[in-house]
Structures are given as C-alpha cells and as structure tokens.
Amino acid sequence: MAANGDATIILPTLNEVDNIRAMLTTLTSLYPDQSILVVDDDSEDGTAAAVRGWGGDEDVRVVVRDRSDRGLSASIYDGIRICRTPYFVVMDCDFQHPPGKVADLLHEMRDGADLTIGVRTDRSALTPFRRFSSSVAHVMAHCYLVFRSQPTSRDIMTGFFAGRTEIFQNVIEEREDELERKGFKALFDLLKLCPPGIDTREVEFDFMPRMAGESKISPLVIISILRQCGRGGKMVATLVSRMIDRK
Ligand SMILES: Nc1nc2c(ncn2[C@@H]2O[C@H](COP(=O)(O)OP(=O)(O)O)[C@@H](O)[C@H]2O)c(=O)[nH]1
Numbered sequence: 001m002a003a004n005g006d007a008t009i010i011l012p013t014l015n016e017v018d019n020i021r022a023m024l025t026t027l028t029s030l031y032p033d034q035s036i037l038v039v040d041d042d043s044e045d046g047t048a049a050a051v052r053g054w055g056g057d058e059d060v061r062v063v064v065r066d067r068s069d070r071g072l073s074a075s076i077y078d079g080i081r082i083c084r085t086p087y088f089v090v091m092d093c094d095f096q097h098p099p100g101k102v103a104d105l106l107h108e109m110r111d112g113a114d115l116t117i118g119v120r121t122d123r124s125a126l127t128p129f130r131r132f133s134s135s136v137a138h139v140m141a142h143c144y145l146v147f148r149s150q151p152t153s154r155d156i157m158t159g160f161f162a163g164r165t166e167i168f169q170n171v172i173e174e175r176e177d178e179l180e181r182k183g184f185k186a187l188f189d190l191l192k193l194c195p196p197g198i199d200t201r202e203v204e205f206d207f208m209p210r211m212a213g214e215s216k217i218s219p220l221v222i223i224s225i226l227r228q229c230g231r232g233g234k235m236v237a238t239l240v241s242r243m244i245d246r247k
C-alpha cells in the first residue's frame with residue numbers, strides 16, 4: 001500500500017458482495033489518500049473477488065483468511081497486525097457506520113488520541129432483542145474494565161473505532177494468548193489489554209440500517225462477551241452454553 005495518507009481503513013467482511021463495491025467507491029472518493037484493507041473470511045459469495053475486480057486501485061487490498069480460523073475479532077487483529085500506517089480505522093462494510101464519520105475519528109487521532117471510539121447514539125436500527133443484549137453486554141464489560149482499572153467507553157460494543165497502530169500492534173503481539181479470536185467484540189479485548197493511561201476519546205454517530213445482506217452476529221453474543229471476562233466469565237459462559245445445548 002503506497003498511499004500517502006496516514007490511515008488504513010480495515011473492513012472485516014463475511015459474505016458482503018452486495019455492499020463491498022459501494023463501500024469501496026464511497027471510501028475512495030471521500031478519502032483518496034488513505035489505504036483500505038478488506039479482511040475477508042473466505043466468503044462463499046465472492047466478496048474477495050469483487051474487491052480484486054473493483055478497479056485495480058493499489059491502495060485497496062484484500063486479505064483472504066483461512067476458514068479454520070474464522071472470526072470477526074481475529075480478522076480485526078490480523079488487519080491491525082499488517083497495517084503500515086500510523087493510524088487504523090475499523091468499520092463495518094454494510095454502511096451501518098457512516099463513512100463520513102471516519103474523518104471525525106481521524107481528526108481526533110491527529111489531535112493526539114491513542115484510541116477514538118465511535119459511540120452509537122441512535123440505535124433504532126437494532127432489533128429490541130439486540131438492543132437489550134447489547135446493553136447487558138455493555139454493562140458486564142464496563143464493570144469488568146472498571147474492576148481492572150482499564151479505560152472504558154459509553155459504547156464498548158461498537159465496531160467503529162480508530163487507533164494508533166503501534167500501540168495496538170504491541171498489544172496484539174504481546175497479549176496474543178488473552179485475545180478472544182472467535183469473539184465479536186474486538187474493542188472490548190483491546191480496552192482490556194491496552195496500556196491503562198492511553199488517551200481515549202469518543203465521537204458520536206447514528207447507527208444506520210444495513211444497506212444489503214444480513215447480520216452475521218449471533219443473538220448469543222452475551223455468552224461470547226462473558227468468555228471475554230476473565231476465567232470466571234469463561235466458566236459461566238461454558239455452563240450457559242452447555243445448558244443451551246441440552247435444550
Ligand atoms: N472477516 C469477518 N468478518 C465478519 C465476520 N462476521 C461479521 N463480519 C463482518 O463484520 C462486520 C459487522 O458484522 P455484522 O454482521 O454487520 O454485525 P452487526 O452490525 O453487529 O449486525 C460486517 O462487515 C461483516 O461482514 C467474520 O466472522 N469474519
């Protein structure tokens with residue numbers, strides 16, 4: 001990636017062929033100097049081929065991951081790991097995170113932030129059950145972060161955030177064993193494991209409805225969050241999963 005911009009926009013994808021071209025067109029027109037890295041989990045629908053055939057822009061790359069290691073968080077960590085710009089931005093490729101808001105995240109980063117979190121204000125695009133489970137998961141995660149004296153946020157469950165690459169590449173390398181690679185909420189792990197004194201900021205945005213396709217997030221996301229809450233959380237998550245399996 002030879003872009004002269006200072007950021008890489010990381011787009012994790014799983015079966016997003018109906019969104020990816022429009023997202024690339026939008027991002028490259030808004031941010032022509034920045035790099036775009038699509039981290040695809042070997043989608044069956046041709047998402048990676050769509051990126052390759054998109055127009056040959058050398059600042060738009062796709063990495064296809066091995067199916068045996070499928071996972072949203074794992075894709076995000078791998079994207080950050082190979083990022084070559086001072087900043088990175090993680091966002092969905094389904095237009096739920098407004099592309100125009102990337103500029104606001106990067107503004108905070110250039111102003112000295114180490115981590116800038118996109119906080120969802122209007123969540124009406126979520127079903128009531130998703131809203132409820134997201135709130136419960138947020139409270140659990142928030143208590144855990146406060147207990148460990150780590151930075152927290154008004155929206156730990158968001159998938160829209162920007163970070164200083166060097167800091168988070170170190171976290172991912174040095175704390176690899178503590179990352180929940182199969183999880184959905186990478187930001188929670190990064191908040192848990194980052195140096196406690198980092199400069200963390202927030203930018204508000206309205207969470208939009210998906211442009212096309214369907215959500216891949218399991219309604220049992222709460223169990224996955226529990227798994228991210230230390231040894232005790234993992235034990236409870238295992239118990240709950242067994243109870244559900246028995247039904
Ligand atoms: N690489 C990868 N991307 C994923 C996976 N699951 C979801 N995604 C992508 O992550 C983003 C958020 O997923 P989505 O299903 O929209 O979650 P929601 O917005 O919480 O309903 C989208 O761009 C998805 O294509 C996965 O297992 N691997």
Ligand SMILES: [Mg+2]
Nearest residue numbers: 092094096210
């Ligand atoms: Mg989405």
